[in-house]
Amino acid sequence: MLYKLIKKILFYLDPEKKQNLVLKYTKYIHRSPLKFLIKNKLPTKNIICMGLNFKNILGLSAGLDKNGDFIEIFDSMGFGFIELGTVTPNSQVGRKKPRLFYFPEICGIINRMGFNNYGIDYLLENIKKIKNINTRIGINIGKNHSTPLERAKEDYLICIKKAYLYADYITINISSPNTKNLRKLQFGVLLHELLKEVKFSQKNLCSLYKKYVPILIKISPDINDNELIQIADTLIHYKIDGVIATNTTICRTMLKETKYHEQGGLSGAPLKNISTNIIKKLNLELRGKIPIIGSGGIDSAESAKEKVYSGASLIQIYSSLVFHGVSIVKKIINEM
Ligand SMILES: Cc1cc2nc3c(=O)[nH]c(=O)nc-3n(C[C@H](O)[C@H](O)[C@H](O)COP(=O)(O)O)c2cc1C
Numbered sequence: 351m352l353y354k355l356i357k358k359i360l361f362y363l364d365p366e367k368k369q370n371l372v373l374k375y376t377k378y379i380h381r382s383p384l385k386f387l388i389k390n391k392l393p394t395k396n397i398i399c400m401g402l403n404f405k406n407i408l409g410l411s412a413g414l415d416k417n418g419d420f421i422e423i424f425d426s427m428g429f430g431f432i433e434l435g436t437v438t439p440n441s442q443v444g445r446k447k448p449r450l451f452y453f454p455e456i457c458g459i460i461n462r463m464g465f466n467n468y469g470i471d472y473l474l475e476n477i478k479k480i481k482n483i484n485t486r487i488g489i490n491i492g493k494n495h496s497t498p499l500e501r502a503k504e505d506y507l508i509c510i511k512k513a514y515l516y517a518d519y520i521t522i523n524i525s526s527p528n529t530k531n532l533r534k535l536q537f538g539v540l541l542h543e544l545l546k547e548v549k550f551s552q553k554n555l556c557s558l559y560k561k562y563v564p565i566l567i568k569i570s571p572d573i574n575d576n577e578l579i580q581i582a583d584t585l586i587h588y589k590i591d592g593v594i595a596t597n598t599t600i601c602r603t604m605l606k607e608t609k610y611h612e613q614g615g616l617s618g619a620p621l622k623n624i625s626t627n628i629i630k631k632l633n634l635e636l637r638g639k640i641p642i643i644g645s646g647g648i649d650s651a652e653s654a655k656e657k658v659y660s661g662a663s664l665i666q667i668y669s670s671l672v673f674h675g676v677s678i679v680k681k682i683i684n685e686m
Contacts, residue, residue: 365459366450369672373420380423390428390680397430399641399663400564400591402518404486406430406683408654411645411668412490412521412568416467418476425483427679433666434473435490436523439508441469442495445528451612452672456605457649458621459669461598462614464528465492470512477516489517490568492526499531503544507551514555514563522548525570525597527615533570536581545588564591571596571624571646575631582635594643594666595632596625618669622647626660633661649674651685658686 363371379387395406409431410424418434425432444466451460467473470491477487491509493502506522513520524535524544535544548565556562567590569581585593598615605611605620625646632642644662648654649670657665670678 364448364450365452366447368452369450373415373423376423377420380426385426388423388676389426390676390683392428392680392683395683395686397664400519400566401562402486402564404430404664405484407658407664407686408679408682409433409486409488409643409664409666410671411666412436412488412523413461413463414668414671416473418473421476421480421487422483425485427676428683429485429679430683431486431488431518431664433488433490433521434477435467435521436465436492436526437467437470437473437489437509438465438492438494439470439505440494441467441472449614451614453610453618454673456610457619457669457673458605458610459617459672460610460612460614461617462528464495465526470509474512474516486518487516488519488521488566489513490521490523492523492529493532495529499534499540502532502535502540503547506544507547510548510551510565511555515559515561517563519564519566519592521566521568521594523568523597525568527570527572527598527600533572536569536573537577538580541581541584545584545590549588549590566590566592566594566643568594568597569628569632571599571621571628572601573628578628578631579635582632586636586639590640592641592643593632593636594645595628595662596621596646599624617646618673619647619649622649622653626656629657629660629662636661648682649678651682654682654686 397404410429412433412435445464449462493505497505598617641663642661643664644657645666648667
């Protein structure tokens with residue numbers, strides 16, 4: 351009821367301003383006696399994945415809390431894990447505004463944010479400040495816009511080294527459509543070189559800190575069967591700990607109207623089947639050797655179950671939280 355009213359009031363604002371405003375005011379609510387409005391009391395449904403115990407299967411996708419400014423808020427919503435980022439070694443402003451577009455009539459979002467973030471150090475300071483949370487923290491990392499592709503791995507290695515002690519898992523984002531050529535890192539020599547270095551770094555950090563932090567790769571839905579097979583083989587070869595399938599899509603064939611042809615990555619309901627198909631194929635190729643985290647258009651317990659039946663061990667949401675509010679977390683976790 352309250353959520354519907356706020357939604358009506360905010361209807362005319364630019365989506366990015368609206369999103370920032372909602373997050374800011376939710377932070378005030380979280381510190382006030384009205385905290386109960388965003389707090390979900392949920393049953394614990396433990397699940398072990400990548401050697402970690404998660405209190406439930408549902409996580410927050412990367413991109414909504416890029417800088418770790420709202421960790422306690424998403425924790426009180428009941429998420430089993432929260433993926434922060436994407437962060438890069440240095441802060442950057444991202445792409446020109448407007449760069450975020452909501453389409454409530456199709457429950458879809460198009461974004462071309464371009465990794466706007468305050469840099470990994472800022473995020474880590476926020477994590478250090480957190481006192482009492484009851485969820486797992488993933489840190490999603492990327493490369494700076496100014497770093498050439500041939501040197502991208504240096505950015506990932508800087509971030510892994512810095513994030514290692516503070517993350518329950520680290521995600522290598524090589525699938526955003528909004529950083530030029532980033533998706534090329536998913537293929538061939540570039541992928542091999544990146545994963546080799548990443549695993550080497552993980553091994554060294556593990557013996558230094560006596561702590562094993564799983565490293566995940568987040569992949570794009572815009573890949574053909576051959577590319578998918580090659581990616582899966584490479585992930586198995588380097589013993590990558592998990593794969594997030596999928597990021598947003600640049601495909602628009604399911605949407606005929608030109609208003610949806612805004613440049614950027616499409617998420618939410620129109621992405622649902624595309625990402626489920628990738629998960630099914632990936633599941634066949636990975637043969638249970640690497641867990642899959644399903645992301646893309648999950649907006650109900652049914653669509654969450656569909657991802658699990660297709661092979662996902664854990665699931666994440668972003669767009670449906672924007673369109674349906676906090677109650678979606680409760681619905682999915684209760685009905686799973
Ligand atoms: C506005 C926006 C920003 C996003 N930023 C990131 C990001 O920084 N890193 C990332 O890995 N994914 C990012 N994503 C993709 C989401 O994490 C998620 O994979 C995708 O939206 C599909 O899930 P959904 O359909 O539940 O939204 C972003 C998505 C949106 C809508």
